[in-house]
Amino acid sequence: MLDQDHKVSRAIVDFAKENKISVIRLEQLANIRQTTRTSRKNEKNLYTWSFYRLSQFIEYKAKLEGIKVEYVNPAYTSQTCPKCSEKNKAQDRKYKCKCGFEKHRDIIGAMNIRYAPVVDDKSQSA
Numbered sequence: 001m002l003d004q005d006h007k008v009s010r011a012i013v014d015f016a017k018e019n020k021i022s023v024i025r026l027e028q029l030a031n032i033r034q035t036t037r038t039s040r041k042n043e044k045n046l047y048t049w050s051f052y053r054l055s056q057f058i059e060y061k062a063k064l065e066g067i068k069v070e071y072v073n074p075a076y077t078s079q080t081c082p083k084c085s086e087k088n089k090a091q092d093r094k095y096k097c098k099c100g101f102e103k104h105r106d107i108i109g110a111m112n113i114r115y116a117p118v119v120d121d122k123s124q125s126a
């Protein structure tokens with residue numbers, strides 16, 4: 001598990017470096033802690049906790065590369081469809097988009113963070 005976090009964080013930072021992305025977006029840590037506490041019985045507890053630790057790895061590795069880590073409101077990242085970038089409101093915990101994309105709300109948030117880091121103005125269209 002720990003090893004995987006290192007690999008994933010490395011991949012994210014390398015991706016940012018190769019694509020000259022200067023800022024990586026992560027969900028606010030405070031909110032992740034809260035989610036971990038309130039969903040103890042839920043199996044996604046493991047996922048949220050692992051994501052908290054993962055974000056710390058990302059921050060550490062990014063800093064070494066001179067890449068900034070920015071914390072964003074999870075409510076916002078969870079609204080954007082990873083497939084078509086349309087913004088939708090999640091109904092309870094389930095996220096459903098017009099384009100047919102359907103997944104758990106928190107997974108959407110993590111996907112958006114992983115695959116859509118903030119880009120410089122110049123290369124915003126990417």
Ligand SMILES: [Zn+2]
Binds near residue numbers: 085100
């Ligand atoms: Zn969509």
